Amino acid sequence: MKYLILSIITLTFLASCSNNSQKETSKMDTAMASMSAEEMANMKTDEMSNKNDAHMASMENMEMSDDHMASSNSFSGLYMHYEHLSGALASDDAKEASTAASGILEALNQVKVKDVEASKKAAVEMQLKALKKYSTEIINNQADIAKQRQAFSHLSERFYELAKNVGIGKTMYKAHCPMYNDKKGAIWLSSENKIKNPYYGSAMLSCGSVQEKLK
Numbered sequence: 001m002k003y004l005i006l007s008i009i010t011l012t013f014l015a016s017c018s019n020n021s022q023k024e025t026s027k028m029d030t031a032m033a034s035m036s037a038e039e040m041a042n043m044k045t046d047e048m049s050n051k052n053d054a055h056m057a058s059m060e061n062m063e064m065s066d067d068h069m070a071s072s073n074s075f076s077g078l079y080m081h082y083e084h085l086s087g088a089l090a091s092d093d094a095k096e097a098s099t100a101a102s103g104i105l106e107a108l109n110q111v112k113v114k115d116v117e118a119s120k121k122a123a124v125e126m127q128l129k130a131l132k133k134y135s136t137e138i139i140n141n142q143a144d145i146a147k148q149r150q151a152f153s154h155l156s157e158r159f160y161e162l163a164k165n166v167g168i169g170k171t172m173y174k175a176h177c178p179m180y181n182d183k184k185g186a187i188w189l190s191s192e193n194k195i196k197n198p199y200y201g202s203a204m205l206s207c208g209s210v211q212e213k214l215k
Contacts, residue, residue, distance in 0.1 A: 075162070076169050077107040078131070079189075082159055085138070086188055089152055089198035090205065094145040097152075101138035108132055120165045127165070130158040149199050153186040160187060163214050174212040179204065189214070 081103035088096035108128060116124050137151035160174060173190050180186040180199040188198055195208045 075111060075166055077110060078104060078162075079159070079168055079170075079172070081107050082155075082189065083191060085152065085155075086190065086198045087196070089145070089149055090196040090201055092145065092201040094142050094148055097145070097148050098139050098142040101135040104131060104135040105139075108135075116166060124162065124165050127158045127162045131155060131162075134158070149180075152188070152198060153181065156186065156188045159189055163189065168214055170215075172214045173210045174214060175208050176211045177208040179207055187211070 081100055084103060085097055085100035088094075088100050108131060111128060113121055113124055113128070134151045134155040138148045138155070141147040141151070163172070170191065173193050174187055175190055175195055176185055176187050177197055177199050178185045186199055190196065190210075193210055193213075195206050195210070197205050197207045200207055
């Protein structure tokens, strides 16, 4: 009888514990469900905000990159046509020099100066104006390579100044011919670290020296 009473008490206690446990679990589940819904809403809001911020930052970086590339590429186009011109004069080819100078004029139309430092902008604009002037002179003197070379000497000075102001985007070399213009000398730019004199061509193709490396 004693054991029976103890068993009944034990079962009653366990049932009570079980019911209480189920009630507490139900309350906890309800609270967790409520908290999870709120937290999920907050998490979704934060996630969307972070994605929007990241997207805006990415777009700004792309725009800055595009502007920089456009500016860099436009100036690179000028140098490409300049090298073509220098090579034509070194080969004593006045007609090809005229064609290359026309390429410079076309490239000038694509040049953008909006990314140039404010302190250098006025100087760059003057240099670009000078490039147009001397390129036009080279085109107009297709029948006189001596005049083309004279215009090229001024053009090269402006290209050198431009390279100093806005850069080139690749390695180039400043070369110097000491004999040109009654031994007053003249410079030109080249992507090669060797001499191909555009002022005398085949008459003195190797006359000159490299003075400076530009990047």
